[in-house]
Amino acid sequence: MKKWKRVDSLTELPHKILESAMKAGIDVDARNRSGSYMMIDHSAVIAKVNEYFKGKLEIMDTCDALMKYKWLRNYVWKLVDKEEDEYTKKADENLGGGYFLRIMKNAKIDLPLQSCLIMASENMEQNVHNIIIAEEGSNARIITGCTLHPDVRSGQHIGISEFFIKRNATLNFTMIHNWSEETKVRPRSAAVIEENGKFISNYIALKPVRDIQMYPSAICKGRDSMARFNTILYSHNGSLMDIGSKIELLGKNSKGEIVSRAIATDNSRIIARGMLIGNNSGVRGHLECRGILLDDSAEIRAIPELIGNRRDIDLSHEAAIGKIAEGEIIYLMSRGLSRDEATSVIVRGFLDVDILGLPKELNNEIRRLIEKTTTNL
Amino acid sequence: MEILRVENLHVEVEGKEILKGIDFGISKNEVCVLFGPNGAGKTTLLMSILGSPNYKITDGRIIFNGMDITNLEMNERASLGIGVAFQNPPEIIGVKLRDILRICTRKRVNEELTENELKLVEKFKLTRFLDRDINVGFSGGEKKRVEILQLLSMRPKLLLLDEPDSGVDVESLRLIGNEIQRYINETGGSALIITHHGEILEHVDAKTGFILLDGRISCRGNPGVIFHDILKSGYRECVKCLIRGAKK
Numbered sequence: 001m002k003k004w005k006r007v008d009s010l011t012e013l014p015h016k017i018l019e020s021a022m023k024a025g026i027d028v029d030a031r032n033r034s035g036s037y038m039m040i041d042h043s044a045v046i047a048k049v050n051e052y053f054k055g056k057l058e059i060m061d062t063c064d065a066l067m068k069y070k071w072l073r074n075y076v077w078k079l080v081d082k083e084e085d086e087y088t089k090k091a092d093e094n095l096g097g098g099y100f101l102r103i104m105k106n107a108k109i110d111l112p113l114q115s116c117l118i119m120a121s122e123n124m125e126q127n128v129h130n131i132i133i134a135e136e137g138s139n140a141r142i143i144t145g146c147t148l149h150p151d152v153r154s155g156q157h158i159g160i161s162e163f164f165i166k167r168n169a170t171l172n173f174t175m176i177h178n179w180s181e182e183t184k185v186r187p188r189s190a191a192v193i194e195e196n197g198k199f200i201s202n203y204i205a206l207k208p209v210r211d212i213q214m215y216p217s218a219i220c221k222g223r224d225s226m227a228r229f230n231t232i233l234y235s236h237n238g239s240l241m242d243i244g245s246k247i248e249l250l251g252k253n254s255k256g257e258i259v260s261r262a263i264a265t266d267n268s269r270i271i272a273r274g275m276l277i278g279n280n281s282g283v284r285g286h287l288e289c290r291g292i293l294l295d296d297s298a299e300i301r302a303i304p305e306l307i308g309n310r311r312d313i314d315l316s317h318e319a320a321i322g323k324i325a326e327g328e329i330i331y332l333m334s335r336g337l338s339r340d341e342a343t344s345v346i347v348r349g350f351l352d353v354d355i356l357g358l359p360k361e362l363n364n365e366i367r368r369l370i371e372k373t374t375t376n377l
Numbered sequence: 378m379e380i381l382r383v384e385n386l387h388v389e390v391e392g393k394e395i396l397k398g399i400d401f402g403i404s405k406n407e408v409c410v411l412f413g414p415n416g417a418g419k420t421t422l423l424m425s426i427l428g429s430p431n432y433k434i435t436d437g438r439i440i441f442n443g444m445d446i447t448n449l450e451m452n453e454r455a456s457l458g459i460g461v462a463f464q465n466p467p468e469i470i471g472v473k474l475r476d477i478l479r480i481c482t483r484k485r486v487n488e489e490l491t492e493n494e495l496k497l498v499e500k501f502k503l504t505r506f507l508d509r510d511i512n513v514g515f516s517g518g519e520k521k522r523v524e525i526l527q528l529l530s531m532r533p534k535l536l537l538l539d540e541p542d543s544g545v546d547v548e549s550l551r552l553i554g555n556e557i558q559r560y561i562n563e564t565g566g567s568a569l570i571i572t573h574h575g576e577i578l579e580h581v582d583a584k585t586g587f588i589l590l591d592g593r594i595s596c597r598g599n600p601g602v603i604f605h606d607i608l609k610s611g612y613r614e615c616v617k618c619l620i621r622g623a624k625k
Binding site: 326333337338341348349350351371 | 452
C-alpha cells in the first residue's frame, strides 16, 4: 500500500482524488470551511484548521492525538464496545488512523469543518477511529465524506466514531457516503449528549454499495438533551443497505427524533430500522420512516421499535412504504411535465435536504449532489 | 370562434360509464359554469378535457383551438394552453411551491422566477409559502390560492376550475375571483367553472351555464337564472322546466 505524503493544501493532491472528494461533499479550496482533515488509505494527508478559527477547534489524526493527549484514552472505546463484533475487534487491532475533532469551549464555528476518508488501493481494508468532542457551550457543523478513488472497485471500510456532546453544546454532523458496487461498509458509531446538548446526525447514501450495515446510537444522558437522526437513502444496482438509528432517552425531558427517507429500485434492498427508548419522565420521541419503491425488484423493510418503561413519556412512530402516488404524478403532469419528469421531481423532493437543518449554502451543495446522482432516473 | 368543442363524449372510470354523450362548446373569452349534483360527472368532464389517465374516453372527441386533442397526453394539452385548478390537490413532500411555479412557467431547474411572476405570488399572499412543501399543512383557503396562482402562472387559454369556491374563506374567495376575472379580461382567455353554491359567480362574470345530470348536459342558459331555479326547485325539476321552456 502506497504511503501518501502530507500536503499543505488539498489542491496539491492528484486531480482524480480531488474529484472523488468533491463528490462526497468536500470543498477542495476549503475557503468555506473552518478546517479540513483528509485521509487516503491509512495516511493522513492533511489536518488543518483555517487561520480564522485557530484556537477554536482542533483537527488531528487520531494516532497523533493519542500521543499528544494522554486524557484522550478516556474517550476511546468509551461509547462503542470494542468487543461488539468482528469489525470493532478488527478496528481495535489494526488502527489505521481517523480523525480527532475537538470544538473548544463556547466556540461558535459558523463554517463547517470537513473531513474525507478515501480508499485509493484496490481490495484494502480501511479501519478508522474517529473521536469528536464538542466542548461545553460550543456550536459547530461537520461535513464528512467517505469515498473511493475512481480506479478502485472493491474494499472494506470499518469506521468507528464516538461523539461527546457536552453541556449546552450543539453539533450538526453530516455524513455523505459515496461507495462502489463492491465495497463493504461497517460504520460503528455512538454519541452521548449531556445536559441541554443537541446532536443532529445526518446520513446520506446515494451511490450503489455492495453492502452496508450500521445502527448508530445516541444516548441523551443529560436533562433536556436532544438527538435527531436524519437518513436519506437511494438504493440501486443491487445494493443492500441495512441502516438504523437508535436513541436512548435517559435524561429527564430529553427528546429524540428519527426521520428516514428511503428509495429503492433495481434489485436493491433497504432495511430501515429505528429504535426509541424512553427511560425517564417527560421524554418525548418520534420516529418517521417513509419508503418509495420504484419497481417490483426492490424491497424495503421498515422496522420501527418503541420501548417505554415510564408512564409519563410520549413516543410515537409512523412508517409508510409504497410506490409514488399516482395523484402526485398527475398533478405535476397537469402543470406541463411528462410522466418521467414528474417522477424525477417527486423523487428529488422526497430526498429533500431541508430536513437536515443545515445552513443554506451547505444545503445547496448537497442538493446539487442529489440532483447529479438522480439525473439518470 | 370556439376554444373548446366536445363531441359525443363517452367516458369510463374504472369500467363504469360516467359521461354518456356530452356535446358542448366554449367560445373564446367565454366563461361557462357547470352545475350538477354530486356524482353527476362534473369532475369527470373536467378531467377528461385535461387528459387525466384515469378517465378513459370510449367514444367521441375533444377539439381544442381547432385541434383534435382526444389522444394527447396531459402535459401536451398543458403546453397547448389547458390549465386546471384541482378541487383536492395532493400534498407532495419536499417539492416546494417555488419548484412548481418554475414548472408552470416552463423554467429550467435553477432558473429564478421573474419579478412579474413574484408579484403575482405576492398578490396571492403566498410569498412566505414559496419554500414550503406544496400543500403540506396548508389551510383550505391557502390551498385554493396556491391552485389559482399555479393556474394563472401557466398563462393558459382555457381555465378549468373545479369548485374554486368550496372550503375557502370570503377574503380568499374575493381575491381568487378578482384575479381570475382580471386574467380573463387581460388575455381573452376562457374558463369552465364547477360550482355548487355559486359564490364564485359574485366575482367572475359568467355568460353561460350548463346543468350536467346523469352523464349528460341537460340545458344551457344564463347561469344566474339556472342557479336561481336550481335553488328553488332542485336539479331535476329545474332541468324539466328549462327543457319545457325551450320547447315552447
